[in-house]
Amino acid sequence: MKRDGTNTTRREFLLAAGSISAGIALESATTVTAAAEPASAATVMHAAIRKIVGAARVNPGKVTLELPPLIENGNSVPLAVRVDSPMTQADHVKAIHVFSEKNPLPNVVSFFLGPRAGRASAATRVRLADTQTVVAICELSDGSFWSGSASVVVTISACLEAL
Amino acid sequence: MSRALINLPATARRGEIIEIKALAAHPMETGFRRTQLGVLIPRDILTRFVCTYNGAEIFRAEFHPAIAANPYLAFPTLATESGTIACTWTGDNGYSHTESAAITVA
Numbered sequence: 696m697k698r699d700g701t702n703t704t705r706r707e708f709l710l711a712a713g714s715i716s717a718g719i720a721l722e723s724a725t726t727v728t729a730a731a732e733p734a735s736a737a738t739v740m741h742a743a744i745r746k747i748v749g750a751a752r753v754n755p756g757k758v759t760l761e762l763p764p765l766i767e768n769g770n771s772v773p774l775a776v777r778v779d780s781p782m783t784q785a786d787h788v789k790a791i792h793v794f795s796e797k798n799p800l801p802n803v804v805s806f807f808l809g810p811r812a813g814r815a816s817a818a819t820r821v822r823l824a825d826t827q828t829v830v831a832i833c834e835l836s837d838g839s840f841w842s843g844s845a846s847v848v849v850t851i852s853a854c855l856e857a858l
Numbered sequence: 859m860s861r862a863l864i865n866l867p868a869t870a871r872r873g874e875i876i877e878i879k880a881l882a883a884h885p886m887e888t889g890f891r892r893t894q895l896g897v898l899i900p901r902d903i904l905t906r907f908v909c910t911y912n913g914a915e916i917f918r919a920e921f922h923p924a925i926a927a928n929p930y931l932a933f934p935t936l937a938t939e940s941g942t943i944a945c946t947w948t949g950d951n952g953y954s955h956t957e958s959a960a961i962t963v964a
Contacts, residue, residue: 702910703940704879760890761894770926770927771926771927772926775932798924799888799890799923800922800923800924802921802922803923803924803925804920804921804922804924804925805920806915806917806918806919806933807918807919807920808916808917808918808933809916811911811914811935811936811938812916812917812933812934812935812936813875813934814875814934815937816934817917817919817931817932817933818930818931818933818937819919819925819926819929819931819932820925820926820928820930821925821926822888822923822924822925822926823922823924842873853926854875
């Protein structure tokens with residue numbers, strides 16, 4: 696049988712096919728492990744924070760996040776956040792964002808306020824999936840970002856129970 | 859169908875900081891839970907809360923599934939003038955509910 700460059704023998708074909716499928720298998724194996732263990736929960740949270748603050752620097756301080764140190768039921772955790780700010784037209788808090796380290800989604804809540812608030816604070820109740828650190832980041836009217844955090848021990852996790 | 863409550867002082871002095879508390883009755887289904895048969899329950903949450911004071915927005919919040927069922931909010935505002943404080947919740951599946959209360963500022 697006369698062979699030119701375009702025709703391949705059965706042996707060549709099988710070899711090529713084998714190497715391609717091996718490559719695909721390897722590729723999918725790596726992506727599966729990446730999906731199964733999302734590169735540490737903290738990285739996910741930091742990515743979510745970056746989405747909000749952009750390239751700006753986040754300074755520690757000014758923000759006080761109040762959470763009970765130990766909570767029995769993660770389905771309803773009282774959360775209060777306060778920012779040290781005079782809340783005047785020139786210097787006020789524009790927004791407060793709360794992030795969770797170990798919840799299925801890193802964003803928890805965002806508050807948008809202004810000088811008419813009189814005092815920079817807000818309270819709500821949140822769900823927490825696990826013992827973790829919760830971070831609050833505030834944006835001031837001058838464009839700077841400040842952060843505060845609180846650790847909470849959760850005995851019964853939210854989000855994961857079946858009905 | 860939808861129920862919500864807001865609580866604020868009926869009267870206040872001008873310039874006083876008052877606290878507004880808002881509570882909506884809503885399951886806040888996260889979209890992460892499954893039934894016993896393993897079927898994912900679709901997300902059904904409130905996503906947005908806006909509070910206006912005589913039509914001007916004074917406070918806004920964005921909710922994510924991490925907010926507990928029956929979302930509760932408490933936030934301060936300056937009592938500037940007599941009028942109406944209205945709170946609106948909007949969410950998945952076309953949810954929208956407005957609750958308002960009157961305030962007299964002396």
